[in-house]
Amino acid sequence: MSASLSLRSAAETLAAPLPPLLAAAEHLAANVILGAHGRRRSGLGDEFWQYRPLHAGDEVRTIDWRRSARSDALFVREKEWQAAQSVAMWVDRAQSMGFTSSKALPPKGERGATLALALSVLLIRGGERVGLSNLSTPPRTGQLQLLRLADALSREGDEDFGAPEVRGMVSQSRAVFVSDFLGDVSAVEAALTTAADKGVKGAILQVLDPQEEAFPFDGRTIFESMGGGLRHETLKAGDLRDRYLERLAARKAALADLARITGWQYHCHHTDAPATSALLWLYGAMERDH
Known part of the structure; x- marks a missing residue:
């Protein structure tokens, strides 16, 4: 009896902080699951x-x-x-993903984690194995795996920008990278090259706040990274708009080219858009890569 109580206590401790994220993911998945066919196949x-x-x-x-x-x-x-039914997730939880321009919008990291977990719900219900692309959570099935994923995706990192991890990828499987991808693009290139060498195909979902697309700044402005590691002050922010938008467009084009070259797919999602649309795209991307 004591062992049973101990196990239950451990399970409750693990699950205590998870309901908000997991509940949001379950709710999001429920919005698309009625129109989605099961993915159980003989493979x-x-x-x-x-x-x-x-x-x-x-x-x-x-x-x-x-x-x-x-x-x-x-x-x-x-x-x-x-191998064919394994999907590895990497969701950026760095400081940059904590940004939101409005209290009415979710932070980028929260939206990304919810989308990844909702996709995991759909895939696991379809009989697939889902894990993280590092070595912390290998691909598995079942409700307990969803709890493990929710726990891992609830943790935030200390670095300003994240870089994809590929250590836990299984050869000939599939993967999903979710990030704002505003950090060093060479890290993304290295990860996709490694994935391609392993025969792994997948999807890149770039999550941006609408303010990051519009750059609605003018006059004296102080730009500071979420972690405080980068800071830039200008008296004429409006003069930076064109150069910023050009660099953002170039970053998107670079990600799309990297995806095309390595056999992956790329999509940009904004936090003011319905999460359902991004989830449907991710689900469809997994279908196309199967």
Whole structure:
């Protein structure tokens, strides 16, 4: 009995901070699930695909002991359908994602996390395995996995801008990157190149606040990053508008080109637009990459 109570207490402690994010994601997913068909498929079958090193979170029963005996490392015997039905998520939770220009709009990070978790709800209900693209949360199915994802996506980072992680990607699987992508674009290029080398295809969702698109500033203005690491003061903000808009357009074009070259898909979403439209795009992108 004590073990049961302890387990329940641990579960309640884990779930306590999650209902707002998970509830929002469940509600968002419910808005599209009526029109979405289930994704359960026979896939590519259960033929042997490859041996890969054991990752943190893999179950002991997946270890191939015969292959592992031939080296000092442990290996998992992976099948084709397991790779085909795995989706890795990277959601930027850096300080820049905390920006919102209005109390009526959600911060970029909150919208991105909600969209990623809502997509996870749809995919897991369709029988797919979803995890994070780092090594913290390997792809799995089930309601417990949604709790793990919600917990991870609720945590914010300390850095000004985030960079995609690809360590936990499974070869020949799919992935989703969600960010404002206003940091170093070379980090995105490196991540997509690594993903392409692994045969991973996916979707890039750029989330921006409408003020970041319009640049409605004039006169004396102080620009400061959310983390306080960058600061710029000008007396003529209006003179910067054209150059800013040109650089933003160039960044979008660079992301779209990177996606095209590596076989990914790119879409820009604004926080004043319905979240449902972005979720439908993400869901459709996963269908097209299947």
